[in-house]
Amino acid sequence: MRAIEVGLRFLVQQGVRYVFGIPAGSINAIYDALLDIPELKPIVAKHENSSGYMAGAYTRITGLPSICVASSGPGATNLVTPAANAWKQKLPVIFITGSVPSGKMGKGGAQELYAEPIFASITKMSRTVLDPNQLPEILAEAYHTAISGVPGPVHLAIPIDIQMTDIGERELPVLPPVQQPTMDLAAAQAAAKRIKAAGLRGAILLGNGAKASSDSIVQLAETLEWKVATTPRGKGAFPENHPLSLGIYGLSANIKASEYLNGNDHEVLLIIGSSLGELATSNWEPRLVAGRELIHIDYDQSELGKCYETQYPVHGEIKLVITELLEHLSADTQDKSYASEAFQGLGEAAAASEQAEEKWNTLSAIRRLSATAPKNARFFLDIGEFMTYSIQNLLIESGQEFDIDINFGGMGSGIGGSLGAQLAEPTRPTICITGDGCFFMHGLEVLTAKEYNLPILFVVINNARLGMVYHGHMLQYKRCLEDFSQERVSIAGVAQSLGLRHAEVRSLDQLQGEHVQEWLSHGGPVVVEVIVDGNEIPPMGERVKFLQGATY
Structure with a gap:
């Protein structure tokens, strides 16, 4: 053999x-x-x-x-x-x-x-x-x-x-025992004691590492009645239509999250599964940690204390640590008043925007996708201007998933990533949101999706320019090269030439729930080209400040 x-x-x-x-x-x-x-x-x-x-x-x-x-x-x-x-x-x-x-x-x-x-x-x-x-x-x-x-x-x-080389008949190698991170029990118990002492004066920030423990984190947040924000990669770790949700902190942050986490209403910040890098912390915002104690939980010990001084570092598998915390925190058995109240945050804002007369642009298209997506959909985001709108305005509910390779994903990474996601969960609807620039880099992977009959909905935001680069230059330098834009190319036409089902969308009337349902029921990949001008300024100001060196 x-x-x-x-x-x-x-x-x-x-x-x-x-x-x-x-x-x-x-x-x-x-x-x-x-x-x-x-x-x-x-x-x-x-x-x-x-x-x-x-x-x-x-x-x-x-x-x-x-x-x-x-x-x-x-x-x-x-x-x-x-x-x-x-x-x-x-x-x-x-x-x-x-x-x-x-x-x-x-x-x-x-x-x-x-x-x-x-x-x-x-x-x-x-x-x-x-x-x-x-x-x-x-x-x-x-x-x-x-x-x-x-x-x-x-x-x-x-x-x-x-x-x-033929090495003959061989027995397969035997795998030695697998080493897994162990929980620092004493640190977890000390964190539980500090959390209990804080009462209602605490807040939670979730990173990508928290996603696998989402259910137990919801239980923890409800037990403590602490507000919860997520980083961009942590989006989806906590249902954003939950009354305790603040939305996104970091790149393309929701105003509610920034005001609360940078404010003075809490004395303890519980961080779960985040490396606290630039995009997760609005360029390492000092107000995030000023005047409060940090409890940081992560299965990678090297992340603890790397970016901010941490008073209570807890090393261990996150789900086990959360279980340990819950055992030490007495849950209030009475009904929580917030559970029956109408949500006053992201969900209400999204509903209001749907009812209002909206202009046709990238923002309204993203909000409409959010409102019409299946309740078990996975959104897989690519890298670009549309990403900033999606981080801020896609409302990820319980049962839905959100993925983005934001820390080292290149343009077009979301297209390939969505194929891996669909193979991982064949029964979950996958919606890839990408842009024309990303499509020109790796768009032919839609043909790979066709060849393997993967029912992915590819939504391509076509603004005929490298939108994030264009707006970044205009915000930072007040000018940019004409080369950042190009003559509009028909993405739907490219899809047609590849023998793919396709659609061209130029208004909200063409982006209704029945359209999304039909595209996802096709049984194979569908390419939907969303044609916009892209002249509005995306929510990327914090990133521009970092590039300008304004935080140093």
Whole structure:
């Protein structure tokens, strides 16, 4: 049996189900082996970069590692960006790149590249495999490294001859015990004591790491009667139509969240699952922490105290820590008055905007999508001007999900990511919101969605310019190059040429609930081009201030 086949069969045994990537000479042995391993399904993308975002999204949602493969040379370098994204998000994706035959290394082979050091700083392990007999064990070691402790990506460069060498019949490697973060029980109990002492004078800020514990966090917030805000990546960790919701803090913050968290109505700030970076904290806003004590819960100990002095750092698996907190906090058994009150925050604002006579623009289109989306929809956001409107105005309710690769996602990452998301949860409606600039980068992945019959609704906001760049320059410099705009291209026309179902939307009348329902019921991908002028200024002022150096 070939060395690569033994290694792949080990990964199948661990529950790995997908290989994302593009076939090429130096990894052809992998794709040939897949013919004999039907449990491992290939997803052939249109660009290696997109395949990496597909793998990351699938792994983030399912918790299962995935494989992402690319050829030597340019194929490998095309995986650097999604590997860095997986590193930022702590995702156990297994990146495998091909290489020239081991005996020809250093002789100027076609597309030869020493990839090991390139991936070293953005993975938990990066190694070149030079002994075929060790390949299965090294692949097992890479898998174990990816899922142990704080998860993260790994990378192996495997020369084509090493992949193809017959190593005979071999037993599959045995996986050693997996190390998982342990909870600091004493720290959790100290945090519970401080929370109890604060009474009603506390607030909660949720990051992406809180999403897996959403139900228990809702219970905690209701027990404490503390207001809750989320970071942009944490959006969806707490239902935004809940009376305790403040909405988003950080990039494109809701005014209510900024005023409350920067105000003086609380003495304790409970932070759950956030690294508290620039986009999560409105450029590390000092008022967020001024005059109050911080309780920071995270399963990655390195995040605690990294950006702000933290009086109560709590290291451990978040769901277990929340359970421990709830056991120490006596719940008020009487009915909470807020539970029956009409919501006065985001939900009311969204409803009012729907009833009002709105102009046709990006904002109104996003609000209409929010109002008409299924109650179990997953919104997968790309990177651009529309992203700022969506962070602020998509109302994510209980049962819905929100994803965005905001920390290291490139333009077009949301298109690839939405395919991984749909594969992860085939029965959940997936709505990808992207822009014309993103589409021009990685839009042909809609064809990949067609080829695998993935029923994703791709909503492309077409303002015929690089909107975030244009408005960023106008806000910062009061001028910009004409090159940031271009002659409008028909995205619907591109979709038609690809044989995809498509629609062109120019008004709210063409974006009604029945339209969204019909697009999602098609059974395959649908591309909806939303044509807007894009002249309104998006809610990105905090980002511009950071680029201007106004916070220093």
